[in-house]
Amino acid sequence: xxxxxxxxxxxxxxxxxxxxxxxxxxxxxxxxxxxxxxxxxxxxxxxxxxxxxxxxxxxxxxxxxxxxxxxxxxxxxxxxxxxxxxxxxxxxxxxxxxxxxxxxxxxxxxxxxxxxxxxxxxxxxxxxxxxxxxxxxxx
Amino acid sequence: xxxxxxxxxxxxxxxxxxxxxxxxxxxxxxxxxxxxxxxxxxxxxxxxxxxxxxxxxxxxxxxxxxxxxxxxxxxxxxxxxxxxxxxxxxxxxxxxxxxxxxxxxxxxxxxxxxxxxxxxxxxxxxxxxxxxxxxxxxxxxxxxxxxxxxxxxxxxxxxxxxxxxxxxxxxxxxxxxxxxxxxxxxxxxxxxxxxxxxxxxxxxxxxxxxxxxxxxxxxxxxxxxxxxxxxxxxxxxxxxxxxxxxxxxxxxxxxxxxxxxxxxxxxxxxxxxxxxxxxxxxxxxxxxxxxxxxxxxxxxxxxxxxxxxxxxxxxxxxxxxxxxxxxxxxxxxxxxxxxxxxxxxxxxxxxxxxxxxxxxxxxxxxxxxxxxxxxxxxxxxxxxxxxxxxxxxxxxxxxxxxxxxxxxxxxxxxxxxxxxxxxxxxxxxxxxxxxxxxxxxxx
Numbered sequence: 001x002x003x004x005x006x007x008x009x010x011x012x013x014x015x016x017x018x019x020x021x022x023x024x025x026x027x028x029x030x031x032x033x034x035x036x037x038x039x040x041x042x043x044x045x046x047x048x049x050x051x052x053x054x055x056x057x058x059x060x061x062x063x064x065x066x067x068x069x070x071x072x073x074x075x076x077x078x079x080x081x082x083x084x085x086x087x088x089x090x091x092x093x094x095x096x097x098x099x100x101x102x103x104x105x106x107x108x109x110x111x112x113x114x115x116x117x118x119x120x121x122x123x124x125x126x127x128x129x130x131x132x133x134x135x136x137x138x139x
Numbered sequence: 140x141x142x143x144x145x146x147x148x149x150x151x152x153x154x155x156x157x158x159x160x161x162x163x164x165x166x167x168x169x170x171x172x173x174x175x176x177x178x179x180x181x182x183x184x185x186x187x188x189x190x191x192x193x194x195x196x197x198x199x200x201x202x203x204x205x206x207x208x209x210x211x212x213x214x215x216x217x218x219x220x221x222x223x224x225x226x227x228x229x230x231x232x233x234x235x236x237x238x239x240x241x242x243x244x245x246x247x248x249x250x251x252x253x254x255x256x257x258x259x260x261x262x263x264x265x266x267x268x269x270x271x272x273x274x275x276x277x278x279x280x281x282x283x284x285x286x287x288x289x290x291x292x293x294x295x296x297x298x299x300x301x302x303x304x305x306x307x308x309x310x311x312x313x314x315x316x317x318x319x320x321x322x323x324x325x326x327x328x329x330x331x332x333x334x335x336x337x338x339x340x341x342x343x344x345x346x347x348x349x350x351x352x353x354x355x356x357x358x359x360x361x362x363x364x365x366x367x368x369x370x371x372x373x374x375x376x377x378x379x380x381x382x383x384x385x386x387x388x389x390x391x392x393x394x395x396x397x398x399x400x401x402x403x404x405x406x407x408x409x410x411x412x413x414x415x416x417x418x419x420x421x422x423x424x425x426x427x428x429x430x431x432x433x434x435x436x437x438x439x440x441x442x443x444x445x446x447x448x449x450x451x452x453x454x455x456x457x458x459x460x461x462x463x464x465x466x467x468x469x470x471x472x473x474x475x476x477x478x479x480x481x482x483x484x485x486x487x488x489x490x491x492x493x494x495x496x497x498x499x500x501x502x503x504x505x506x507x508x509x510x511x512x513x514x515x516x517x518x519x520x521x522x523x524x525x526x527x528x529x530x531x532x533x534x535x536x537x538x539x540x541x542x543x544x545x546x547x548x549x550x551x552x553x554x555x556x557x558x559x560x561x562x563x564x565x566x567x568x569x570x571x572x573x574x575x576x577x578x579x580x581x582x
Contacts, residue, residue, distance in 0.1 A: 015500050038247065081253065
């Protein structure tokens with residue numbers, strides 16, 4: 001190979017080597033400090049018992065507490081993760097369904113939910129519960 | 140691979156490429172059979188995986204039978220410079236390790252993985268009805284997106300007897316490895332090992348390719364199929380690999396359309412340019428003899444895509460939005476061309492997380508190597524295919540995008556990544572061989 005050809009290959013090789021090397025270093029640092037369980041597994045694990053009690057198909061409503069201070073992006077991500085956990089039951093971002101699954105970050109009493117027409121079916125802890133919408137089908 | 144592109148028994152010259160492509164093409168076939176048996180046949184996942192096993196065995200038998208009449212392939216592989224192998228090994232090793240670390244740390248992938256691709260795999264695997272992921276209530280998961288990735292993951296889960304997240308990760312690894320290896324092997328077979336390894340450096344050494352594959356998105360998958368289609372098309376014409384390779388080129392383009400909607404545009408570009416980009420009447424005649432096989436291979440896959448689009452998929456976002464505001468009016472709005480052009484130009488300069496912009500690196504590479512004589516259309520065919528795909532994306536942004544700025548900001552990088560493997564193949568195929576390196580002989 002002529003020096004020009006070697007230089008051409010080394011140009012691509014050098015940029016590739018140092019670019020992927022820097023990325024590898026960043027990921028290695030992140031890997032060493034990563035949480036024991038990844039965020040998606042941790043979040044969706046809260047919904048595993050809900051999935052077990054749901055039928056093979058159907059639609060369930062979704063209610064998250066608005067006062068938790070989450071930004072819109074996080075709220076959307078959490079809704080999608082609940083859908084990911086509960087598939088193949090479809091999760092809709094509305095309480096206008098017979099059953100509603102919750103994603104609460106702050107304390108909400110069953111009494112305050114009852115005042116809004118939601119009867120507790122089962123509570124799973126960590127802000128996760130299934131309520132029956134008593135107004136559903138009556139409008 | 141040998142059922143469609145036969146070779147005499149024993150180790151053939153194209154076999155390293157066949158081996159590199161076999162897992163990804165196998166996953167493509169699994170996804171097609173899985174989807175067809177579950178939707179048309181109304182059967183469960185177990186039946187679908189059983190049908191795939193029968194098809195795979197049938198193809199293996201066909202490959203054995205066709206081997207008897209196939210010509211032997213020359214094994215003119217050359218070693219290439221040792222120092223280049225060491226650099227390639229180091230770069231590919233670091234990239235593979237990085238991919239593995241991310242997949243272990245985030246086994247469900249990033250946003251689009253758990254909100255679209257793996258979500259649909261779960262629907263296909265868990266639901267009794269295969270049509271479950273296409274419910275209009277699931278609009279946010281883009282039910283119009285084709286099914287290669289989710290159906291192959293669901294097929295593997297069915298075979299495994301349960302949802303093992305490592306199998307979804309394995310699909311990502313297979314397509315990442317194929318996207319790196321196939322351009323390497325195509326160039327090594329057609330030109331020189333030095334050029335092949337240079338392509339491998341540009342692909343394995345790009346952090347964005349590893350990042351996107353580890354996120355379990357479908358851009359690396361569709362990008363791989365673009366490069367595979369172009370590579371097989373080149374081999375069919377330039378290396379005399381014939382109708383078998385041309386049919387597989389068409390099938391690879393079709394599998395691109397079965398991976399992401401952008402693949403449909405690619406299929407059109409491949410057919411038109413394969414027949415039309417010629418420099419002589421003789422070349423044109425030669426190309427027509429292979430075009431039938433290429434189109435047949437493509438249509439065999441597009442039949443499944445058509446079945447999915449016609450029966451299950453809602454209208455694509457861009458088309459649906461186009462109903463509200465005339466696409467024609469957008470096409471006549473010249474400020475949109477300017478915004479899209481500059482958005483894409485900025486994306487090209489920032490692309491890939493490389494230390495230098497790829498256009499500068501490859502501009503420098505071409506300046507040092509020199510450009511080959513364009514005596515045949517095939518010399519610039521892969522580069523042209525990639526360029527036209529890029530131009531198609533520009534038009535889609537101009538005509539279809541409702542939130543142009545936002546879409547340019549969030550998607551240009553991924554669209555460029557889809558073109559990257561075929562662009563690397565195209566640019567390196569345009570460049571001259573290094574003096575004194577191995578040159579290739581006959582078929």
